[in-house]
Amino acid sequence: MAEILLTADRTLMSDYHHNEFVGFGTCAPPNFIPDGLYSFLFFPPIKTKEGIPAAAPYGLRKIEAQLLKENFDALTVDPAHIGHYIDKAKVLGIHVMDPFGLGPASSTFAAILKKEPFLAQHFRRLLEDPYVVKAKKKGLKIIVGGPGAWQFKYRPKFVEEHGIDCIIDGEAEKVIGRIMQAAINGEPLPKYYEVSAAETPSLEEIPDIVNPSVNGLVEIGRGCCRGCRFCSVTLRPLRWYPIDKILREIEVNHKDGYT
Template sequence: MTNHHGKEFLGFLATGPAVGIPENIWKWLACPKMKTDELGRPIQAPYGMRKIEAALIDAGFKAAIIDPDHLNKHLPYAKALMFSHHDYFAFGPPSSTWWGITRKEPVNYKSFMELVNRPEIKKEKERGLKILAGGPSVWQWLWREDMIEKLGVDSLVDGEADKVVIKLAQMVLDNEPLPKYVYIGGDEAPSVDEIAEIKGASVNGLIEIMRGCARSCRFCSVTLRPTRYYPLEKIEKELLVNVRNGVKHGIIHSDDVLFYGAIGIHPR
């Protein structure tokens, strides 16, 4: 987990292999380790993970984002381990381009493989730990179905999981079998009021201001989701969470930032 020295676009280096220098130096340049508290909770975490964490906390679950280096402190007591990744198997354009040119595995892919193959995770999996995978690149598992069983993933969650994750967490606690694949379509997307506000700082102060897009580009899956504008009060609350946690700069994010508040669009 990293904030790329506070330089968001340095993250693109982490989508490639070490070139011309040792890998540990490459990692320090692209993705230095994040500071954590005594429990292993990172001082900043990816925004999407913060949203899921907040949804679970608001629903009464004991949930936290834990830096991979500190998982061993918590795994013996955990009921579920939830993964998110921007590019699980390096199928994304930057990673696949790097891999194609250099013929070397990208750092982000290698790091994830090292994490999921840790002995302590396999040990707890045998005990009954449930593993769920989500995030923006969860679609990649559908092209590597062999890895689902090999890595012991119980459920894939594809889409805006703000509401669904609460149901899945309860199923874990109730020892109910989890669905292998959950797809959240536009009709099931959460409304603005159903989207929790982050509890801890996001990486480099990134916050979203809307979801969905009404441009109707035929090649883009974002148009399948309803347009929802965050009210200014909700945006301010998340900005203040970052400020209170020492983040002095920020990034506003959406599927189309310039579309925010567009005249003639009726958001849901």
């Protein structure tokens, strides 16, 4: 069993019937469509083999690749099968996109229907999974990161109540190994770690994914050339991937049928 488990909540571990735009249905709260039918229509479970997902969110695959590159014992698992793997794990890494429904679409739907969006519900359910709660009591460390990491600044009570040990905000390739090792060793962890500009990885330091990403999505670069002052992405250097790097990641997806 792996020391480090990587996962994401139910709304993110889906291929959305191979249509990314269908995934926007996760932004809505429960409505007139029965929950079971709604989840099937908008975020059906990803295919798995012994609890290992056939594909996972791209950002999660990048962290997986970096940890494997640094020889960590890391494994990406489906949230519905986490109980089969978590008993021996020392760290649970969770990828988040919009964990509290504060994004534009989800906050709009929530305001109209006066209910919590599915994506926020399922993130909370992941942390409240009995297997996760049991492992947490035995010393499991929970580390969260991803595009939605910024939202935890506005939910400190939730962080404490659900035992989240560390939130990483930013491109984590150069820091994830150090933080994971500290967690494995039982050392103190920063509650909120904001990756500095100096710690942002160069093009050469960004690993290729080694397992398929949801719907075969790959990135072609990082940073942004627009320079909007309200956006943290523009604070990072602009890096375009060379075509051979892009093709290598496409091939990882293609050989497993994700194109």
